[in-house]
């Protein structure tokens with residue numbers, strides 16, 4: 001796997017620092033709230049990030065999983081989100097909801113997902129992403145908590161995949177363009 005990596009962007013120490021900082025910010029955000037915190041882990045990419053992050057949030061919380069994909073622009077389904085695994089929880093208005101995502105690219109997935117949850121009465125939905133590629137945005141969207149902004153390069157590792165591979169690399173690296181082109 002390592003042969004396919006052009007360079008390491010964030011090593012294990014960098015990731016630890018980013019996650020610790022996000023955990024402190026999130027703890028601070030919710031510490032005085034009387035509503036329970038529910039984190040929604042977006043499968044599969046944010047699995048590893050989320051498992052580290054929740055251990056840095058010093059508050060009681062509950063974990064849920066969702067698996068979604070968004071249709072790109074230009075297809076007949078543009079504007080929709082496909083739900084592969086849904087949340088089984090009612091009365092979303094009773095919770096503070098924090099969506100945990102690996103990376104924001106076009107912005108479609110998280111903008112649609114937050115909208116969907118708000119349509120189901122969730123009135124406090126916030127988002128946390130490990131990585132952000134602001135230059136790739138196609139819809140207006142900004143995560144409430146963002147770990148690290150990166151240029152327009154395809155990255156893998158620490159949960160992020162290319163063709164379902166490389167998720168188990170312990171760092172975030174840039175994939176050699178010849179692998180995907």
Ligand code: IMP
Nearest residue numbers: 104105106107108109153154155160161
């Ligand atoms: P968005 O809806 O375009 O913001 O899509 C975000 C999703 O695209 C992420 O959850 C990832 O699954 C995927 N993605 C975008 N950029 C990368 C990347 O550089 N590496 C791996 N996955 C990526």
Ligand code: MG
Nearest residue numbers: 043044045102
């Ligand atoms: Mg993803």
